[in-house]
Amino acid sequence: MMSGPEAITNLLKRIPDASIIDDPNRLRVYESDGLTAKKQLPALVAIPDTVAALQQIVRTCYQHAIPVVARGAGTGLSGGAMPHPRGVLVSLARFNRILEVDEENLLARIEPGVTNLAISDAVSHLDLFYAPDPSSQVACTIGGNVAENSGGVHCLKYGLTVHNVRGLKILTAEGDIVSVGGVEYDQQGFDLLALLHGSEGMLGIVIEVTVNLIANPASVAVLMAGFDTCAAAADAVGSLIGQGIIPAGLELMDRLAIQAAEDFVQAGYPLDVEALLLCELDGSDDDVLEQVNLVEQHLRKCGAVSVTVAIDASERARLWQGRKAAFPAVGRISPDYYCMDGTIPRKQLAEVLDRITVLSTEYGLRVANVFHAGDGNLHPLILYDANVSGELAAAEAFGAEILELCVAVGGTITGEHGVGVEKIDQMCIQFSDHELAVFHGVKRAFDIKGILNPGKAVPTLNRCAEFGAMHVHSIQASEVESGMERF
Amino acid sequence: MMSGPEAITNLLKRIPDASIIDDPNRLRVYESDGLTAKKQLPALVAIPDTVAALQQIVRTCYQHAIPVVARGAGTGLSGGAMPHPRGVLVSLARFNRILEVDEENLLARIEPGVTNLAISDAVSHLDLFYAPDPSSQVACTIGGNVAENSGGVHCLKYGLTVHNVRGLKILTAEGDIVSVGGVEYDQQGFDLLALLHGSEGMLGIVIEVTVNLIANPASVAVLMAGFDTCAAAADAVGSLIGQGIIPAGLELMDRLAIQAAEDFVQAGYPLDVEALLLCELDGSDDDVLEQVNLVEQHLRKCGAVSVTVAIDASERARLWQGRKAAFPAVGRISPDYYCMDGTIPRKQLAEVLDRITVLSTEYGLRVANVFHAGDGNLHPLILYDANVSGELAAAEAFGAEILELCVAVGGTITGEHGVGVEKIDQMCIQFSDHELAVFHGVKRAFDIKGILNPGKAVPTLNRCAEFGAMHVHSIQASEVESGMERF
Numbered sequence: 001m002m003s004g005p006e007a008i009t010n011l012l013k014r015i016p017d018a019s020i021i022d023d024p025n026r027l028r029v030y031e032s033d034g035l036t037a038k039k040q041l042p043a044l045v046a047i048p049d050t051v052a053a054l055q056q057i058v059r060t061c062y063q064h065a066i067p068v069v070a071r072g073a074g075t076g077l078s079g080g081a082m083p084h085p086r087g088v089l090v091s092l093a094r095f096n097r098i099l100e101v102d103e104e105n106l107l108a109r110i111e112p113g114v115t116n117l118a119i120s121d122a123v124s125h126l127d128l129f130y131a132p133d134p135s136s137q138v139a140c141t142i143g144g145n146v147a148e149n150s151g152g153v154h155c156l157k158y159g160l161t162v163h164n165v166r167g168l169k170i171l172t173a174e175g176d177i178v179s180v181g182g183v184e185y186d187q188q189g190f191d192l193l194a195l196l197h198g199s200e201g202m203l204g205i206v207i208e209v210t211v212n213l214i215a216n217p218a219s220v221a222v223l224m225a226g227f228d229t230c231a232a233a234a235d236a237v238g239s240l241i242g243q244g245i246i247p248a249g250l251e252l253m254d255r256l257a258i259q260a261a262e263d264f265v266q267a268g269y270p271l272d273v274e275a276l277l278l279c280e281l282d283g284s285d286d287d288v289l290e291q292v293n294l295v296e297q298h299l300r301k302c303g304a305v306s307v308t309v310a311i312d313a314s315e316r317a318r319l320w321q322g323r324k325a326a327f328p329a330v331g332r333i334s335p336d337y338y339c340m341d342g343t344i345p346r347k348q349l350a351e352v353l354d355r356i357t358v359l360s361t362e363y364g365l366r367v368a369n370v371f372h373a374g375d376g377n378l379h380p381l382i383l384y385d386a387n388v389s390g391e392l393a394a395a396e397a398f399g400a401e402i403l404e405l406c407v408a409v410g411g412t413i414t415g416e417h418g419v420g421v422e423k424i425d426q427m428c429i430q431f432s433d434h435e436l437a438v439f440h441g442v443k444r445a446f447d448i449k450g451i452l453n454p455g456k457a458v459p460t461l462n463r464c465a466e467f468g469a470m471h472v473h474s475i476q477a478s479e480v481e482s483g484m485e486r487f
Numbered sequence: 488m489m490s491g492p493e494a495i496t497n498l499l500k501r502i503p504d505a506s507i508i509d510d511p512n513r514l515r516v517y518e519s520d521g522l523t524a525k526k527q528l529p530a531l532v533a534i535p536d537t538v539a540a541l542q543q544i545v546r547t548c549y550q551h552a553i554p555v556v557a558r559g560a561g562t563g564l565s566g567g568a569m570p571h572p573r574g575v576l577v578s579l580a581r582f583n584r585i586l587e588v589d590e591e592n593l594l595a596r597i598e599p600g601v602t603n604l605a606i607s608d609a610v611s612h613l614d615l616f617y618a619p620d621p622s623s624q625v626a627c628t629i630g631g632n633v634a635e636n637s638g639g640v641h642c643l644k645y646g647l648t649v650h651n652v653r654g655l656k657i658l659t660a661e662g663d664i665v666s667v668g669g670v671e672y673d674q675q676g677f678d679l680l681a682l683l684h685g686s687e688g689m690l691g692i693v694i695e696v697t698v699n700l701i702a703n704p705a706s707v708a709v710l711m712a713g714f715d716t717c718a719a720a721a722d723a724v725g726s727l728i729g730q731g732i733i734p735a736g737l738e739l740m741d742r743l744a745i746q747a748a749e750d751f752v753q754a755g756y757p758l759d760v761e762a763l764l765l766c767e768l769d770g771s772d773d774d775v776l777e778q779v780n781l782v783e784q785h786l787r788k789c790g791a792v793s794v795t796v797a798i799d800a801s802e803r804a805r806l807w808q809g810r811k812a813a814f815p816a817v818g819r820i821s822p823d824y825y826c827m828d829g830t831i832p833r834k835q836l837a838e839v840l841d842r843i844t845v846l847s848t849e850y851g852l853r854v855a856n857v858f859h860a861g862d863g864n865l866h867p868l869i870l871y872d873a874n875v876s877g878e879l880a881a882a883e884a885f886g887a888e889i890l891e892l893c894v895a896v897g898g899t900i901t902g903e904h905g906v907g908v909e910k911i912d913q914m915c916i917q918f919s920d921h922e923l924a925v926f927h928g929v930k931r932a933f934d935i936k937g938i939l940n941p942g943k944a945v946p947t948l949n950r951c952a953e954f955g956a957m958h959v960h961s962i963q964a965s966e967v968e969s970g971m972e973r974f
Contacts, residue, residue: 104725104834128731149678162678163650176921188899188906188917189926189945190690191636191649194681203677215731238591244615244702286773347591412675419675430675434663438933439676445928458676 005043005086011060012046012088018053021045030071030089034136035079038421042069042083047091051177051207054090058205059175061088061451068173069453070201072113072144075136077339078420080148080200080456087454092143095207098122106213107166112143112206116150119211128213131158134416135324143206149198151416153249153280153323156374160416162197164212170196170204173447178204195442200418201453203446217282220248221292222316225304226273230254230357230369233275234349236302237373240279241346243298245291249280250374254353256333257326257370257381264329267322270306277304277373278323280316326370327381334366334383338395342403344411346376355405356380363398365391377415378406404429419457427457428464436461492530492573498547499533499575505540508532517558517576521623522566525908529556529570534578538664538694541577545692546662548575548938555660556940557688559600559631562623564826565907567635567687567943574941579630582694585609593700594653599630599693603637606698615700618645621903622811630693636685638903640736640767640810643861647903649684651699657683657691660934665691682929687905688940690933704769707735708779709803712791713760717741717844717856720762721836723789724860727766728833730785732778736767737861741840743820744813744857744868751816754809757793764791764860765810767803813857814868821853821870825882829890831898833863842892843867850885852878864902865893891916906944914944915951923948 013020021027022044031039043066048054061068067087074081083089095111098119102108103126108119116137119130133152134140140150145161146168158164167181181193196203227233233252240250253261253269253276262269269276277299281291296307310316322329330337344352353369360367371379380402384395403413403426413419413426427436439458443450459467500507508514509531518526530553535541548555554574561568570576582598585606589595590613595606603624606617620639621627627637632648633655645651654668668680683690714720720739727737740748740756740763749756756763764786768778783794797803809816817824831839840856847854858866869885871878890900890913900906900913914923926945930937946954 102834104729105832106728106731162681172921172925178919178922178925180922182897182899188685188901189914189922190929191681191685192925192929194649194678198675198678241593242591244593283770284774284777286777287771290771290773345592347589410669412669414675427676432665434659435665435667435676438659438665438679441932442677442679442929445932446925 008060008064008066009044012044012057015053015056015060017049018057019047021047030074030083030091033071033074033076033079033081035077035082035420035422038079038082040083040085042089043086045089045091047094049094051171054205054207055171055175055177057088057090058171058173062174062449065449065451067454068205068451070143070147070205072141072147073115073139075140076144076148076418076420077341078414078418078422080418080420080453081144082421084454090205092141095143099208101126107210108213109208109210110142112146112209113141116140116142116145123213127216129216130211131155131164131214132161142209142211146197146206146209147199147201148418149416151372151375151377153251153372156250156372157246157248157282158214162194165193165197165209166212167210168193168196168206169208171207172204173449173452177207182210198418200420200457202443202457203452205452217248219285219288220280220282220316221288222310222319223279223281223292223295223299224269224308224310224319225277225279225299226270226306227275227277227303228273228305230275230353231350232303233277234353234373236277236299236304237349238346239302240295240298241374243294245295247279247295247374248282249278250372251278251323252276252369252371252373253278253323253326254369256366256368257330260329260333260368261322261326264332265321265325267318269322273305278319323370326368330368330381330383335385335387336383336392338382338384338399340378340380340382340399340402341415341417342406342411342413343375343377343415344406344409346374348409348411349373349376352378352405352409356402359398359401363394365395365398372415375415376411378402400426421456424457424459424463425467427459428467433461433464436464495547495551495553496531499531499544502540502543502547504536505544506534508534517561517570517578520558520561520563520566520568522564522569522907522909525566525569527570527572529576530573532576532578534581536581538658541658541692541694542662542664544575544577545658545660549661549936552936552938554941555692555938557630557634557692559628559634560602560626562627563631563635563905563907564828565901565905565909567905567907567940568631569908571941577692579628579692582630586695588613594697595700596695596697597629598695599633600628603627603629603632610700614703616703617698618642618651618701619648629696629698633684633693633696634686634688635905636903638859638862638864640738640859643737643859644733644735645701649681652680652684652696653699654697655680655683655693656695658694659691660936660939664694669697685905687907687944689930689944690939692939706772706775707767707769707803708775709797709806710766710768710779710782710786711756711795711797711806712764712766712786713757713793714762714764714790715760715792717762717840718837719790720764721840721860723764723786723791724836725833726789727782727785728861730781732782734766734782734861735769736765737859738765738810739763739856739858739860740765740810740813741856743853743855744817747816747820747855748809748813751819752808752812754805756809760792765806810857813855817855817868817870822872822874823870823879824855825869825871825886827865827867827869827886827889828902828904829893829898829900830862830864830902831893831896833861835896835898836860836863839865839892839896843889846885846888850881852882852885859902862902863898865889887913908943911944911946911950912954914946915954920948920951923951
């Protein structure tokens with residue numbers, strides 16, 4: 001740190017309405033987010049009580065060019081909230097109030113530290129809900145959801161976080177408050193609302209979020225369809241959506257995932273199939289009945305060997321329980337697993353699953369597939385044993401090859417978990433140097449000193465050159481100033 | 488122009504596969520877009536046949552710092568495609584092919600010069616459509632729709648252009664091709680897709696668009712509800728949507744608009760009411776029947792004195808015909824009118840309509856209201872006579888006051904028509920200097936020389952200072968470089 005770490009600590013400790021942690025034992029709590037493989041102690045943790053205190057913290061850091069990493073609940077899976085060794089980790093935990101529920105405009109205005117599920121809980125008496133539902137929704141916060149543009153089972157029909165947020169207030173790197181969006185859909189000037197979603201804390205710190213609320217559907221049904229091959233289940237996904245039917249959720253589980261889940265929670269899954277589709281339909285009573293019939297017929301035409309329909313809430317919950325427990329269930333059958341997250345066009349699902357099976361044999365590592373099939377959002381879980389020499393490295397290489405495969409078929413290296421530190425090298429494959437240059441330009445526009453979450457999400461062209469994935473036409477002088485990875 | 492206009496003309500004329508127009512008589516065709524009050528001849532018009540030719544044109548202009556204004560069909564209403572006196576107007580008219588229809592992923596990949604309606608026409612045999620439907624949809628192009636983030640009657644349910652586009656290819660100011668988005672919803676790196684929507688040709692030139700296709704609904708119904716007061720109709724809008732019912736379209740017409748439309752096209756509107764709501768509902772047969780009942784009951788509870796339901800296609804067309812003909816109908820009862828476009832929170836509709844009535848009396852100018860009520864997107868038509876001294880100026884002052892009123896109640900200065908040159912001063916009211924500074928930073932990130940559509944959409948802080956709406960804390964030196972309005 002410029003001015004010496006102690007001088008900065010003293011400056012920050014003088015700010016009213018903020019707790020400062022510098023005891024190394026207490027800092028340990030913050031050393032990683034959900035990507036626990038990457039650990040780093042921050043220089044300091046700051047927990048402001050008020051926006052004014054947060055503003056003073058950020059302004060002090062800006063003045064002294066100290067990195068600032070914002071953290072919600074730390075449930076992210078790509079290391080986006082991993083601390084910086086010379087930086088201040090700012091916890092937004094105390095910004096946990098729901099400021100306004102506006103029933104007429106179907107909006108809620110909330111602070112960034114409110115948990116995802118708390119929003120729906122706060123409006124359930126109005127028969128409304130907030131749609132995006134990451135599996136961490138009990139713990140993850142709306143500020144983090146915005147930073148990572150989080151998804152979930154219901155995002156197939158209702159959209160990702162970016163499609164459900166109408167307005168944001170952010171604090172810029174310089175500590176200024178900037179309002180983006182609002183109650184109306186169109187944005188004047190440049191539309192910064194989506195730009196800020198998924199920007200992983202690199203463009204600003206979210207201090208207020210205005211979200212859309214949606215009426216609870218009158219009726220919900222879940223169909224479970226078994227298939228003799230993974231390819232048939234995968235092809236049914238694109239074909240069903242090609243009919244113009246957009247389910248509320250459409251998930252695929254392969255044989256290994258089905259067996260692990262069934263052993264763990266006895267969801268009532270058939271064990272004699274190679275793949276299952278779980279399809280949730282919602283709407284009015286009549287509409288759901290009509291859709292259930294259409295979907296059942298269509299899935300049978302696509303080769304489903306069994307179809308079960310659950311209307312009753314407890315039956316539905318039982319079918320979803322297996323899906324929701326699938327990750328820990330896989331954890332029971334392998335010492336370790338590596339959860340991948342890539343997205344591909346739906347029509348490529350069968351081809352990519354086949355290729356993953358071939359790679360699985362080549363690497364000698366089992367894979368369980370359980371994922372948001374309707375979105376084309378894969379979550380292959382690569383099973384390995386960290387105590388067997390070479391298996392972790394093999395799992396990582398296998399994972400990287402899956403991501404590169406996703407890009408090759410026209411997809412992307414992440415569906416909903418973000419880039420963070422985990423996938424920063426794969427960004428060199430995803431994007432051309434022209435495209436990365438535009439990203440660097442945008443970063444500089446928001447954060448000329450590069451203090452906000454440096455080293456995450458967007459690789460420098462130098463890094464890509466070293467990674468070997470890209471021919472670098474020219475290293476722009478301006479990149480050096482942009483502060484991405486400069487600290 | 489640097490290097491002299493003739494030298495540039497000669498350079499551009501040497502580019503293969505592009506027509507160059509420099510004859511002043513032929514340039515006249517391009518002197519304005521739909522905002523015909525603002526006219527300006529360009530130095531040159533270029534009509535490239537291929538992306539390679541467009542790329543050479545843009546690179547030549549970049550090298551010589553010549554302004555480039557891209558133009559689709561020129562139907563825009565805010566002057567976004569108004570030429571620059573020392574610049575090249577680039578017509579994208581020849582990029583008019585539909586490149587791919589992907590039924591499985593419900594996507595179409597199209598060139599920017601394809602008209603909005605041509606997309607739906609090209610997929611109607613698959614029972615699909617492209618949802619955003621500006622009233623100019625026969626003529627306006629998808630590239631222009633992206634540049635202005637166009638709306639339409641059906642955007643209440645299906646979203647604006649930005650919600651229906653999945654991917655873009657753009658040409659940067661430097662002539663590089665950059666791909667943004669694709670088939671998947673989440674964006675890696677920074678999400679530039681929404682940023683480019685509504686950026687009015689200032690960040691890049693759209694060369695390819697990938698749009699979402701939607702299944703045609705099985706059933707459609709239109710309800711027409713009459714009210715004794717405009718306020719009751721306005722309040723019914725927020726109240727209806729507050730029930731969680733999102734109609735496919737929800738339009739309000741006041742007495743003057745009803746009378747003008749009825750005189751013009753005999754849509755069968757009641758003439759004894761102060762306001763009409765037109766509400767379109769779509770979905771499955773059963774769902775539409777159920778919704779029609781719910782909406783009718785609710786509107787009656789809100790004070791509707793008459794409700795007519797049209798299920799039959801020709802009956803529906805007749806009801807919509809009056810709405811669609813409302814603007815020309817108003818043109819029949821007044822020598823001139825000024826169409827405003829602002830958006831406000833739905834719950835403020837009644838209050839703002841009341842205030843407009845008061846202003847109408849104060850200015851001595853009649854106003855007809857016919858607008859996308861469900862979106863809170865006002866279109867007050869201010870009636871005036873340009874031949875009566877002072878009436879145009881009064882209409883403009885009245886219009887500006889309406890826009891400022893929109894901002895004051897938490898809305899914005901445009902709903903769907905863009906800022907262009909028309910509303911650039913009102914941007915100073917809408918945004919703080921911090922916010923404008925971020926816009927300028929983003930502009931610089933994409934276009935350091937400021938060649939793309941300079942002088943539109945985002946005012947300089949100097950301009951705002953002169954407009955008197957804002958206290959300028961500091962004119963940033965960098966703003967001078969940004970090229971907004973520098974030419």
